[in-house]
Structures are given as structure tokens and as C-alpha cells.
Amino acid sequence: MNQNDYNGKIIHMKRFPSPNPNVELKEITYWSNGLRVKGMLAEPKWERSTDGFLYLRGGIKNVGKVRPARIAQFAQEGFVVFAPYYRGNQGGEGNEDFAGKDREDAFAGYLLLKSLPNVKQIHIFGFSRGGVMALLTGIQFPDAASLVTWGGVSDMSLTYYERKDLRRMMKRVIGGTPEKYPERYQERTPLYELEKLEVPVLIIHGVNDRNVSIEHAYRLERRLRTLNKSVECWYFDHFTHYFPPTINRKIVEELTKWMKKNRKR
Numbered sequence: 001m002n003q004n005d006y007n008g009k010i011i012h013m014k015r016f017p018s019p020n021p022n023v024e025l026k027e028i029t030y031w032s033n034g035l036r037v038k039g040m041l042a043e044p045k046w047e048r049s050t051d052g053f054l055y056l057r058g059g060i061k062n063v064g065k066v067r068p069a070r071i072a073q074f075a076q077e078g079f080v081v082f083a084p085y086y087r088g089n090q091g092g093e094g095n096e097d098f099a100g101k102d103r104e105d106a107f108a109g110y111l112l113l114k115s116l117p118n119v120k121q122i123h124i125f126g127f128s129r130g131g132v133m134a135l136l137t138g139i140q141f142p143d144a145a146s147l148v149t150w151g152g153v154s155d156m157s158l159t160y161y162e163r164k165d166l167r168r169m170m171k172r173v174i175g176g177t178p179e180k181y182p183e184r185y186q187e188r189t190p191l192y193e194l195e196k197l198e199v200p201v202l203i204i205h206g207v208n209d210r211n212v213s214i215e216h217a218y219r220l221e222r223r224l225r226t227l228n229k230s231v232e233c234w235y236f237d238h239f240t241h242y243f244p245p246t247i248n249r250k251i252v253e254e255l256t257k258w259m260k261k262n263r264k265r
Contacts, residue, residue: 011031037092128211
């Protein structure tokens with residue numbers, strides 16, 4: 001068998017303390033391109049859910065780590081949630097490379113959810129840098145039910161120009177600047193492949209976001225509308241990258257309703 005035939009196969013799982021009495025958490029080790037990668041699985045205790053939810057985090061390394069409380073928040077809404085840590089993190093093998101080969105960890109996470117006996121369809125969610133990962137995963141798996149990008153990156157070159165604090169990391173991980181290696185940044189930018197996207201998309205973004213500018217959302221929306229793709233946008237004039245907790249909870253409820261509305265019949 002090819003090593004990729006094992007993608008998404010669970011190697012090991014262990015119980016993880018849950019902050020929510022209604023949600024059971026497990027830390028999973030799974031195969032991704034021959035690497036043992038880790039992630040977190042959250043399942044509602046009182047409801048046998050048929051909806052899988054792939055949660056793709058932002059950041060890199062220890063910035064933007066998967067938070068059990070956040071994963072449990074989505075499981076509480078009736079989803080089986082899986083959140084990859086991405087390669088090289090929290091005991092996983094390999095090296096995270098900012099939407100390069102580590103996208104395979106998201107793809108394998110999708111396959112992991114698909115392999116669970118009760119999961120019938122899968123929704124994809126990306127926050128911040130996870131927006132790129134979500135779009136790339138949606139392109140890879142046209143059978144996904146819905147896709148949400150919240151404060152999501154859509155253009156990797158734009159991130160390089162906007163975020164001076166990330167430039168050194170991006171040059172190291174991607175191998176240079178957008179001027180020198182435009183193709184490496186384009187490979188990580190799903191805007192160039194949206195013709196292949198079949199899944200309905202919801203874009204959520206704070207207009208005052210300084211981490212991932214609203215321009216990322218506008219570029220994604222324009223491209224999707226040009227291609228006559230299904231897209232809905234929720235823009236919030238007064239918010240930044242992080243929304244106040246009460247608003248955040250309300251949006252989680254609303255976006256999960258939107259996902260359920262887009263279930264495949």
C-alpha cells in the first residue's frame with residue numbers, strides 16, 4: 001500500500017479533560033503523508049451527530065494553538081469536531097509550513113472524519129490562517145457540505161505585505177519573498193483555484209481587523225461572485241480579529257445554523 005492510503009487513519013487516541021460536561025474530548029494521533037500528526041476530536045455526549053466539523057486553526061506553532069474550550073463550543077452545537085494541530089506541533093512529526101505541505105494534515109483530518117461510522121457529511125471551518133486551509137480543503141473535497149472562513153486569510157502575498165511581524169517567518173518557511181518566488185505564494189493562495197470549489201461559502205470578518213485585513217474577505221467574495229459560486233458574507237463594522245465573547249457565542253450559534261441549513265439532502 002502507498003503511504004497516502006493510510007491518510008486519516010487513527011493510530012492512537014486518549015481521553016482529554018473536557019471543559020464542557022456535554023462534550024467528550026479525545027487527543028488523536030493519525031496518519032498524514034507518512035507522518036504521525038496529532039489533533040483533537042470533540043463529540044457531543046447526548047446527541048449522536050451525523051455532521052462532521054473540520055476545525056482549521058490559525059497561527060503557526062504555539063501561536064493560535066487548538067483550544068479545547070473552542071472545539072467543545074462547536075461540538076455543543078451538535079457536531080463531531082476534529083481539529084488538526086498540524087505537523088510538528090504538540091508531539092506530532094514533521095514541520096508546519098504555513099499552508100504548504102501541512103495542508104495535507106487538513107485533508108487527512110477530513111478523511112478521518114469521513115471514516116467515523118456515524119458521520120454522513122462534513123462542514124469545513126477555518127479561522128485566520130485556517131481560512132486558507134479551509135478553502136484548499138474545500139477545493140480538494142467537493143463533497144463537503146459547507147465552508148466557513150472567519151477572519152480568514154485568502155491571499156498569502158497580501159499577508160506578507162500587511163504583516164511586517166510575520167515576514168521573517170514567512171521568508172524562512174516559504175523560502176523567500178513574493179517578489180522572488182511568486183509561484184510559492186500563489187501555491188498557498190486558493191484565489192487562483194476557486195473554479196474548482198463547489199461548496200457554499202460563508203465569509204465572516206471584522207472590518208477593523210488588523211491581523212487579517214478585510215481586503216482578504218473582499219478579494220475572496222469578489223472572486224467567488226465572479227465565478228457565480230454560492231457565497232454569503234457577514235461583515236462587522238466595529239470588530240477586529242477577535243470578537244467580544246457574547247457576540248462570538250451568538251455568531252457560533254448563527255453560523256452552525258447556516259451550516260445545518262446547507263446540509264446535503
